[in-house]
Amino acid sequence: MVEIxxxxxxxxxxxxxxxxxxxxRRCAAAAVPGASTAELDEIAAATLREMGAKPNFLGYGGFTGNICTSVxxxxxxxxxxxxTVLASGDIISIDAGAVVDGWHADAAxxxxxxxxHPEEVRELSRVTDASLWAGIAAMRKGGRLVDISKAIEGYIRRQPRPASGKYGIIEEYGGHGIGSEMHMDPHVLNYVERRRGRGPKLVPGMxxxxxPxxxxxxxxxxxxxxxxxVKTNDGSWAAHWEHSVALTEQGPLVLTAVDGGAARLAELGVQAAPDPLA
Incomplete structure (x- = not known):
């Protein structure tokens, strides 16, 4: 069942x-050479307290942090x-979540x-981020879940190959439904797996x-x-970008973007839904 x-x-x-x-915003500014990931976690915990929210990562399945920090x-x-102390030239995925009045959000x-940073590492992050926005732009009323997967994979496959020879699209992990729980149906693949079919219909309230x-x-x-x-088997570096997105009657609303996704979606010819808190 998909929660609407x-x-x-x-x-x-x-x-x-x-x-x-x-x-x-705060953790990214603090992710400097010499900082530990524990210090970033403390910043996240303080922000949650200050803004009256609860962590959804801390204690989840026994997880001991308020955020995930993947270097x-x-x-x-x-x-x-x-x-885990950061050094110049590192990259770090900061995956964070919050709960307000029982409702969740999650982004990385x-x-x-x-x-x-080598150019291929910068391009790795850019391609991952841009594929995320391609997927968000494909979240349209009347579409199917596979449209999102197809948009993500399609964007990645169209990019020039890196010097390493290829981009590995991580298959074991993907997106998910979110709402009254952090992880819910449906599972959102970052590539098209034909045996899964087209998936559920995209409807307002999803x-x-x-x-990716x-x-x-x-x-x-x-x-x-x-x-x-989770590490890559061959030790190759990885990038991770994520947003929580609501599909409304007026289009997608990127819940975890400050502007609701308006600027990035406009670049793709999509109008973001009005912000209910504006």
């Missing part, structure tokens, strides 16, 4: 999304800790730490966390002994 939200519930998710956006070859679910961004993950090598991953940290 009322406009009032979407407004609460928008409030949670703005908390996530603020966590990202370089770690794709997702990196656990923040004082032993990839941050460049310091200087000295809310999805769309999150790409590597500069293999699409294969493994989980470390901590049962959370």
């Amino acid at each position: 939200k009322t406009p009032e519930q979407i407004a609460k998710m928008r409030a949670a999304g703005l908390v996530v956006a603020e966590i990202h 370089n070859e770690v794709v997702v679910h990196g656990i923040p800790g004082p032993e 961004l990839t941050v460049f730490v310091g200087e000295g 809310c999805l966390a769309i999150e 993950m790409l590597s500069l090598g293999t699409a294969k991953t493994h989980v470390l002994d901590d049962e959370w940290t």
Whole structure:
């Protein structure tokens, strides 16, 4: 069953999304050489308290952080800790969530730490981010879930290959429904798998966390002994971008973007839905 939200519930998710956006703003600014991922986690915790929201990552399945901090070859679910200290030239995915009045939001961004990043690493992040927005733009009333997957994969496949030879589209992990819980149906693939069919119809009130993950090598991953940290099998670096998006009668509303997604969607010829909190 796919949970369909009322406009009032979407407004609460928008409030949670703005908390996530603020966590990202503060953590991205603090992701400098010499900072530990534990320090970023403390910033996230303080932001949640200050804005009157609850964490949805902390305690989830035993997870010990308020955010996920995934550095370089770690794709997702990196656990923040004082032993992980950022260095110039690193990249880090900061995946954050928040709950307001029982309604969830979830988003991730990839941050460049310091200087000295190779062009192929910068392009990896750009392609991942742009594929996310291609997927969001495909979230249209009357469409099907596979339209989002097709848009993400199609954008990636059209890009020039990196020096490593290919982009690995991570298959074991993907997006998901979100609302009264953080992870809900449907599962959102970042590629087209024909045996799954076209998936459910996209209707107003549907809310999805769309999150492409790409590597500069293999699409294969493994989980470390901590049962959370996901790394690429070949040690290639990975990027991860995510937004929570609500489909409304007026179009998509990017719940975790400060402007509701208006600027990026306009570049793609799509009008974002009005912000219920504006």
